[in-house]
Amino acid sequence: MSPARVARGANPLRQADDRRLPQIAGPCALVMFGVTGDLARKKLLPAIYDLTNRGLLPPGFALVGFARRDWEDQDFARIVKDAVRAGARTPFREEVWRNFEEGLRFVHGSFDDDAAFDELAQTLKELDEERGTGGNTAFYLSIPPGAFELVCSQLDRSGLARPKNGSWSRVVIEKPFGHDLASARDLNATLERVFPADAIFRIDHYLGKETVQNLLALRFANQLFEPVWNAHYVDHVQISMAEDIGITGRAGYYDGIGAARDVIQNHLLQLLALTAMEQPNSFGADELRAEKEKVLAAVRLPDDLATATARGQYTAGWQGSEKVIGYLTEDGIDPKSTTETYAALKLQVHTRRWAGVPFYLRTGKRLGKRVTEIAVIFKRAPHLPFNDTSTEELGQNAIVIRVQPDEGTTIRFGSKVPGAGSMEVRDVTMDFGYGTAFTESSPEAYERLILDVLLGEPPLFPRHEEVELSWQILDPVERFWARKGKPEGYESGTWGPRSADQLLERDGREWRLP
Incomplete structure (x- = not known):
């Protein structure tokens, strides 16, 4: 993909010295907890492949799945490939997949299994040596909130939450962020005991x-x-x-x-x-x-x-x-x-x-x-300088921002009915649609947000x-x-x-x- 094409799709909310330049993540790995769930299969895994396909992830990017399934690396690769073929927005390209597949790993274990987290730490160390991830890791917690504290404590115990030598660790959590104010405060305290506040990314895909x-x-x-x-x-x-x-x-x-x-x-x-x-x-x-x-x-x-x-x-x-x-x-x-x-x-x-x-x-x-x-x-x-009968079908002006589906904006205003013998005013709409105004398809929300996590850009969180x-x-x-x-x-x-x-x-x- 050419730099100009990437630049047109760049996130306008990201901070950059030159926003015309493509925003490409540096060396890193992503560990996904809850990788067997619907969200991972339908949204997260396809979004990560699409980022790879668009050239926005580094060639040495690595993805590690963590779950209780008794899978080998090749089993995980097959599951990821099926998810990508079913849900990716961009075309499947064999040469892109081959490089992507080389960075796939799977760790079998439960959240209370110390040995599994020790194996995860060893796997990430090996990926750094093999693919040059720089020791930089994002941990995506696509899991029930009740498990956050246990996983965070395991990441802390195994030394993964606070890496050394200038590398970074970040944690990503999905809603719900608690079920009331008290539980939200408890959740925030749990996360901030392990990760710095600026390393916590709360995803709201909207x-x-x-x-x-x-x-x-x-x-x-x-x-x-x-x-x-x-x-x-x-x-x-x-x-x-x-x-x-x-x-x-x-x-x-x-x-x-x-x-x-x-x-x-x-x-x-x-x-x-x-x-x-x-x-x-x-x-x-x-x-x-x-x-x-x-x-x-x-x-x-x-x-x-x-x-x-x-x-x-x-x-x-x-x-x-x-x-x-x-x-x-x-x-x-x-x-x-x-x-x-x-x-x-x-x-x-x-x-x-x-x-x-x-x-x-x-x-x-x-x-x-x-x-x-x-x-x-x-x-x-x-004040309307018209007879009441002239404006019987006239409502209130409105600006409507459509978030989904058919993303765009509609403006409603009054206009004269053409050809009428007397003045007659009715509502009309002026419509802007993303799909017709731009030749490029919009990135899926999770593409943008996952890339922002890996870039360390927090405005959308x-x-x-x-x-x-x-x-x-x-x-x-x-x-x-x-x-x-x-x-x-x-x-x-x-x-x-x-x-x-x-x-x-x-x-x-x-x-x-x-």
């Missing part, structure tokens, strides 16, 4: 999506939008993540967690922070995180959570042409479960920019369609202050819901419970239908 980052470009690279991005012009903001699937075999994880902890605490509050933040002095990690933390610290819940929140649980219904079952009859779910599959909140951001502007957040499973979007809805014009502030927002809601008991049912294939519609109707508003 922050790796092109459209989320394009939100910053939309706001801060264009004079057109920022002057009206405030309470003088914005009526309200809706941030939605809707899924048309059920729990898809995740009963063991999902039941007891629910929609709010699974999505709102991390994904949606991060999107809120990026939407509402002030312009940072630069896109360096400290500056960007500082502005997001200011927003999260300024978020307030309304006094009456009964009217400012909604939660639901999907029941049997139709998802398109398919008859689907309800949550309580899913395999592995307690028939008496009170876990919500839909959650909605109304929040206020107490800053001068956003005073009086409500932010409505919603997420749910088995909804009308799969979509994630940020919709900034503007106030109506203070929330630090523990952001995590704790998010839990401070959500904890009172979870305590309130715990006292209420059973969530409201909503039929699969619809847009959630009636209480969610009432949440906006009380304010004279309604949810967008994406």
